[in-house]
Amino acid sequence: MRRFFIIKKMNLDPNQLTDYASTFVKVLIDYSPKLISAFLILFAGLYTIRLINRFIRSMMVKRDLDPTLTKFLSDILLWVLRVLLFVTFISNLGIETSSFVAILGAMGLAVGLSLQGSLSNFAGGMLIILFKPFKVGHTIEAQGVVGTVSEIQIFVTKLINANNQTIFVPNGSLSNGTIINYSLQGFRRADLTIAISYDTDIKKAKNIITDVLNSNPKILKTPVAEVSVKNLTDNAIQLAVRPWANNEDFAAVFSETLESCKLAFDAAGIVVQPYVRESSKVNS
Structure with a gap:
């Protein structure tokens, strides 16, 4: 009686409820294959x-990638795959996905335009x-600076120069510029220039320098x-x-x-020719 009174009060016909229930069951039965397949796909x-x-x-761990980049890339991949799975899931449910994909595309475009510089640095970090x-610990020259790589971050690379300044x-x-890596080969060549006068015996000077090089154990x-x-300049012979x-021995060598x-030239009586800047000559 109480149940009938509530139904009566809501102005609902029991036959209508039966029709609604049967319709719901029919729709559920008809829709169940899509529902089951969608959840199986999910x-x-x-x-x-x-x-x-x-x-x-x-x-990425086997390739010795930076742990920060490894986690960041794996998280991005995870969420991209989840979004694609969600779109596939609602598509199998029969829901129109074109509007949803358009919204995602517009959001991605807006974010990309607002973060162009950051995305460029991020992509550069991944390429590096x-x-x-170069790796952490390598000495490189790039973008007009020279320093030892202290850390490779997602957006920037941190260098420590000879003055212990952080760059x-x-x-x-x-990643888009020229990089000179001084550490990659494991050894380097020092390019030195010593100037002597034209009165000096060239072979004698070369022999003295050769003996100096052979006596230094740090020289390979x-x-x-x-x-x-x-070079032969106006006032000196350049060796x-x-x-x-x-x-690790380059600076010392x-x-x-x-x-x-x-010191060897002083002992042999050979005078090192001082450097003289040659003035440019203008034809009169």
Whole structure:
């Protein structure tokens, strides 16, 4: 009686309720294949996305990628795959997805236009870490600065120069510009120039320099150091001295070679010709 009273009060006919219920059951039965297939795709997709994400992470770890970039890339991949799965899910439910895709495209375009510089630096960071033109600890020259790579971040690369100053170089310009890596080969050549007067015996001076190079244990025997005439100027003979050294010994070899050559020349009575800047001549 109470149930009938409530139905009566709501002005609902019991026959209408029966019709609604039968219609709902019919629609549910007709729609159940799509519903079941959509949820099967959803659960299978989530499991597949998890496997793909785990596989990509392991591949990036094997390639010794930066941990920060590894996590960032895997998270981006995870959410991109989830969005694609969601679009597929609602499409299988029979919901129109064209408007939804258009909204996503407009949002992506707006975000891309507002973050052009940041996205360029991000892409540059990925290229640097993927192709590895340099690593942490390498000494490089790029964008007019020289320093040792301290950290490769997503948007910038941090360098420490000889004065212990920290330099942040945007990855976008860094990846698109010229990079000189002084550490990649493991050893370097010092290019020195020593000027002597025209009164000096060239062979004697070259022999003295060669003895200096051979007596320094920090100078590599292979490749062989070179001593040759570089240039004949108006007031001096310029000798090119090119010793090779390991990266960690490069600075010491550079300064020790100059000092030892000067001391050896003094002992042999050879005067090092002072540098004279040649003034440009203008034809009258």
